[in-house]
Amino acid sequence: MTDGANGLGTDADAETDPTDPTDVTLIGHRGCAGRHPENTVAAVERAAPHVDAVEVDVRRCASGELVVVHDAKLDRLTDASGRVADADWEELRDLTVLDSAEPIPRLEGVFDAAPDDLLVNVELKQPGIASDALDAARRAATDVLFSSFHAEALAALRDRDPTTDRALLVADGPPERAVDAATDLGCVAVHPPIDLATEPGFVETAHGAGLAVNAWTAADREDAERLLAAGVDGIIADRWDLSDGLPSRS
Template identity: 80%
Template structure:
């Protein structure tokens, strides 16, 4: 059944609404938080061991520096700014501290080895935290260390049977498919039948959001907070 009320859907700001704010930054989280139900942020480890909030493995697109994030110490990263802003790359604990307590946070684990450290960083957060990853081994690590931690398997392609099977084997609570997979006939129904929520990525415009609403997804991961029809959602209830 298609959803008819956009308020039934969880609106998740992709990289804290990367289409509107400097992605994955404290400032983006603060500015997006009045308008969304959750923010999605990406984490990986830098050379000195800190868990940092950055999507790319390499610094070149985001900053004036070059080279892998994994080769840069925190003392170097903290002085860099993201895109054309004055906003620095934050650590995960800093990003969580910036999120209001009633804002859910989706922490995407970009490297399997970061899973345990991301879990430790999030333990003190007041927020509801959902961990997601394309790496099944990251989900397995979290399941084994903290079965109560909410987990979502990211998938890029395939079919509903394989995706649902992989997510249920890992005791996930949700599947995160791309738009084209989420809107395939029967995908959302198969996930729901298995007890999984479906949060689809990444809506860039109103047409994307409309397609996902029609498919009956539970959450829309969006680059902007003003994509749901009839909403220019100015604040959360």
């Protein structure tokens, strides 16, 4: 497990292939969605002893609150239908996630549930919520890494507070394009999918620019081993028990 700033820093001069499993950052995807109902307070609480960080997804509901939910629509996660953006918090708070009894939380609820030593990776699902998410993190005094596919969300954070830790999520494209975009935004990390992170030269290019590489989303041991061999700094995973080779506090 890493000891760098937010557990996500990288030394551009360090060896990157393969990664020592004890140095990789383990980030629980949606609070380790393979173990507990995704993006819930219960998932965060139960994953916390086993991971370095938890990743959660945030978007705005109709009444203005920031809610922790991945999908733009409610159909997959709940018995309700329609868009999250069209539902008031009073409606959302009574819904439960998947087949559990766990409700959809507000962002503040996740921050309250996170132990003081747990990094929370907040993925901004919409570009216009960055400032409010930053305010919530400040009120909670929570250690946060903000990530997003939306460059404008990361730019808003950079412009308001350059000291925020930011990571650019990318889905495809050559390493140079992802690294240049992340660098222009003042990011500390880039978050590619597994297939992109394991392409020859991706990790080396990112490290050369001083960026950490945290790859998504490892579902099994094979995924984890591929990422370790590629030299990534962090593994965003649905489970904390992918293999004995992954870092664990348990």
